[in-house]
Amino acid sequence: MKAPTVLANPLRPAILAAARSSRVKRAVTGAPVTRKLVDRFIAGESREAVLSSVREILDSGRSVSIDFLGEDTRDAAGAQATVDEYLALVADLGALPEAAEGKSGVRRLEVSMKLSALGQALAGDGRRVATDNARTICAAAEAAGVWVTVDAEDHATTDSTLAIVRELRRDYPWLGAVVQSYLRRTEDDCRALAGPGSRVRLCKGAYREPESVAFQDRAAVDASYQRCLRILMDGSGYPMVASHDPAVIDAVAPLVGRTGRAADAYEHQ
Template sequence: MQVITRDFFLYLSKNKALNRAAQNWGGNIAAGKIVGGLNFPSSIKFIKELNEEGLSVTVDHLGEFVTSTSVAKERTEECIKTIEMIAAEGLDSQVSVKMTSLGLDIDEKLVYENMTRILDTAEKLKIMVTIDMEDEVRCQKTLDIFKDFKQRYTYISTVLQAYLYRTENDLNELNQFKPFLRLVKGAYKESPNVAFPDKADVDENYKKLIKTQLLSGIYTAIATHDDAMIEYTKQLAKDHNILPNQFEFQMLYGMRTATQKKLVKDGYKMRVYVPYGNDWYGYFMRRLAERPANIAFALKGMTKK
């Protein structure tokens, strides 16, 4: 049943007609509920509310798989302006960005030019930029870009996905850079040739990655809504005397808000992933596909006042 549900929402995420309809009439429903707003300035008030409750943030301008050079440059400008506004407003926020939004599928030189401009600004203003991980086909290119920039910039991080077979090796290779990593289970539909098809195997691999990274002493983000993984991380930290300031939890905006606040109250760092922009529909469907329990969280978030 879980596989059927996942495939159904992944199918919906790629439906162009529904995506266009969502952009035309759904923005106001999503804004302030599952996305910050339709642009970054309209998201600032929601970010400030989260900060006032002790929650840190990372923001992401929605939209990926860009096939136009001009659009990739527009996304670059948007990211730079967002970083500048974060600094100007004094927000406790980082930035997440997908390489396909900067032109990964167009030209490698274009991606490097765009990312260099973003990181030059981020380095100057001391704002962390996380390279979001996409599907497995783009995984190696994304990691190569990260490794290259990590040798020259401090304020850069990336994401590893537990459902891929390759990820344990990727983690071991990356640790020479002592990187700030976000560990996730993974949300794209992948072939069993490259990804664990069974949830139990993904969970076990996720635990292995969390343990490896926390015991290394490298600051790590555990991005999950799964209570079992949260408790596993907390117990691991307790058993090995790992202080709460050596890692953070991350969750999606509008989902499990009570749990987010409880973690802050208990002394843990909690960062909320706040996307913004018109392309909210595909993002929303993938989150529902990622974990069936997200459906209930999302409906609750969408209907809150």
């Protein structure tokens, strides 16, 4: 497989734009070439279609994480609609037999959520709105045997997002966080997040960022990923290695051997 560029998924900006605009959605999904690419990253356009993909993946022995596409919600009604969709999805996942298995250990079912889709950018107290909405989803997920991970977005939201994760972890210590190796700050964030039981998904990054906050060279992003991976593997948390890069995948086994990590103390994504 070709090594990813700085934009680990070059199609992601188009997919996210399609989630916000019906016109862009028609353009991205209508052309045969882009439709084929979109199908690699979108499990379905309805919960029914997604659940069919989920069943296929689970039957292969793998675990599942689902993200409801959409971000930059601009009104409370849109944020609530996103919450409602997640609650319905969590209920559907909770009805699967794998949900009951996950209540006593590593969970094979997970949803990922973007705080901007839950109201983080709303005027006034958007942070509180997003926190409350995320808490509602976490409560439902815990009861259903489903994990939740808070996704990373552009660098301007990082401080707010990690603060919300820290607040929610007081009640839901299993809540996952996502960090992006192309941001210059991420090594420090990994050190802060590498505590006992802390679930951390490490990815390369998918937003266009200025040089002042992000590495622009692919080699620098890759080197940062390796440094961050070592920090997480040396810590006492639960690293989630989110990369298709063969160099990253090959680096995991030696780190696991050196640190003595058990097979259920980390995962590839």
